[in-house]
Amino acid sequence: MRKLKQTWKLSVAVALTAVWLLLWGIPIHAEAATGGNxxxxxxxxxxxxxxxxxxxxxxxxxxxxxxxxxxxxxxxxxxxxxxxxxxxxxxxxxxxxxxxxxxxxxxxxxxxxxxxxxxxxxxxxxxxxxxxxxxxxxxxxxxxxxxxxxxxxxxxxxxxxxxxxxxxxxxxxxxxxxxxxxxxxxxxxxxxxxxxxxxxxxxxxxxxxxxxxxxxxxxxxxxxxxxxxxxNQGSWPNAGTGDRAYLENLKAAAIGGYLPANPQIKLGMKFNTLKNRLKTAKFTENGEWGAFYGYKTYAVGFNEYMHELGPSSYVMVFNIFADQQNLAVGNVKYWLGKPKEQYWNEAEGSYGMIYTMGKHSLAFHYDEEDGFIQLITIY
Structure with a gap:
């Protein structure tokens, strides 16, 4: 009788343990050790x-x-x-x-x-x-x-x-x-x-x-x-700066009124002073509003035409050639926000958008509405 009671108690203990394990969701095999997961x-x-x-x-x-x-x-x-x-x-x-x-x-x-x-x-x-x-x-x-x-x-x-x-x-x-x-x-x-x-x-x-x-x-x-x-290529570019830093540099140059490639050259600078600070231009030409001295990646525009340039002439605009930058119109808006003005220039057959930067303006010019920037101007 004592053995039967002991066996019964042991069976009850095992059954209660199993119920307890089931209630607490703890598997009895190696699938889980703690927490059931x-x-x-x-x-x-x-x-x-x-x-x-x-x-x-x-x-x-x-x-x-x-x-x-x-x-x-x-x-x-x-x-x-x-x-x-x-x-x-x-x-x-x-x-x-x-x-x-x-x-x-x-x-x-x-x-x-x-x-x-x-x-x-x-x-x-x-x-x-x-x-x-x-x-x-x-x-x-x-x-x-x-x-x-x-x-x-x-x-x-x-x-x-x-x-x-x-x-x-x-x-x-x-x-x-x-x-x-x-x-x-x-x-x-x-x-x-x-x-x-x-x-x-x-x-x-x-x-x-x-x-x-x-x-x-x-x-x-x-x-x-x-x-x-x-x-342009599928290989990774160098880990240098992209559009954001490039545009921040342009923004700072526009606010400061200087040439991004050479901060010593500024809007309003006299023609004679400029000639002493820049190398010989690769090309010179007259634009719609005045003369330009052109270099590899930019051009400096003046308030007077070639035959009028003299001591009183001054820098009026910077043109930055952006063809090689692969700067998308959408990315300009992404980093600089909505432009003050966006327009279609029928005479030039191109688009433009303008941002106000302090006392100056930063403008982007492009051929296709959602394409890439060809020319950037600071004036």
Whole structure:
């Protein structure tokens, strides 16, 4: 009888323990250790379709596993030109989730975030990592989806405090942009010093490559637009300044009334003084309102014509030749705001827009309404 009572008590204790575990949502197998959202690292290696090595801002290494418990496999019956996969390659679909394992730990934490894809075709190259330039910049995980024939739409993620976090794109004023951003396939994202990232893609509406720079704010998980530019070739440009700095330089020159290429040359400067400060002009000509001394990237205009130039003549305008700058009309408005005046010059067959800068004006001239700037004037 005593043995029966002991056996009964033991059975009750086991049953109560099982009920307690179920009530608190703690699995009894190795799928979770604490909190109901951990999986053994060895098991993650076996069930995951993709894995990526990432470092956080402190350069601590982690592994991100991508898996789906409802995964199904099929075989491609035709080529997939987006993923560059061929007939016969294995394709997997399912509800994919991510798990993060800190290097050296035995369990990984399943992430609650929703991933922006439902399938993987192997071998694959369109989901990848971008290595950081070092502290305090973390590595990025880039998940991609089809955008156009020219680029993918990419979703960037970082590890912060052991958690996989999505980054939000925002404009210079702090307004949220789309969750994804265009990037060329293969080499469309790179990391720069100063916690900056660049995204590149071919814009076939203007037949140039758009290269946009973002500054990472890790505490806010934001990528804020910090610069923009267009380039003619697909290779990355140097990490120097783009449209924003170029326009800020023009703005400062207009406010100060000086030539951007040589701040010693100023509006109102006498003709004789100018000749002593500049080299011999490459060309001279008369314009509509007066004479011009032309150089490689700019021209200096006067208040009188060539045959009238003398000690009382003075500098009236600067012309900056901007053809090689690839400065888009839209990017001028993006960084300088709405112009004071925008017009169509029927006599010249071109467009213009004018900004007031203190006592002076900064004007942009272009042939196509949404094209590129050919000439910039300060007067």
């Amino acid at each position: 951990q999986i053994a690292a060895d098991e993650l290696k076996n069930i995951s379709r993709l894995s990526f090595q990432l470092r956080d801002a402190y350069q601590t290494p982690y592994t991100v596993y991508i898996f789906a418990k409802d995964e199904k496999m099929s075989v491609l019956t035709e080529e997939d030109y987006w993923t560059n996969n061929k007939t016969g390659d294995k394709s997997y679909t399912g509800t994919y989730r991510a798990a993060v394992v800190k290097n050296g730990e035995k369990f990984g934490t399943v992430q609650s975030l929703k991933l922006p894809f439902g399938g993987v075709t192997l071998p694959q190259t369109w989901h990848y990592t971008v290595k950081s330039s070092g502290k305090p910049m973390p590595d990025l995980l880039i998940l991609s989806e089809w955008g156009t024939s020219n680029f993918n739409l990419v979703y960037p993620y970082v590890i912060r405090s052991g958690t996989l976090e999505p980054l939000q794109f925002i404009n210079p004023q702090g307004k949220k942009l789309d969750a994804s951003y265009p990037a060329s396939r293969g080499d469309g994202v790179r990391s720069l010093s100063g916690s900056r990232l660049q995204f590149k893609f071919y814009n076939n509406s203007v037949f140039k490559y758009a290269v946009n720079t973002f500054k990472l704010n890790l505490s806010k998980l934001e990528l804020q637009v910090s610069d923009s530019r267009y380039v």
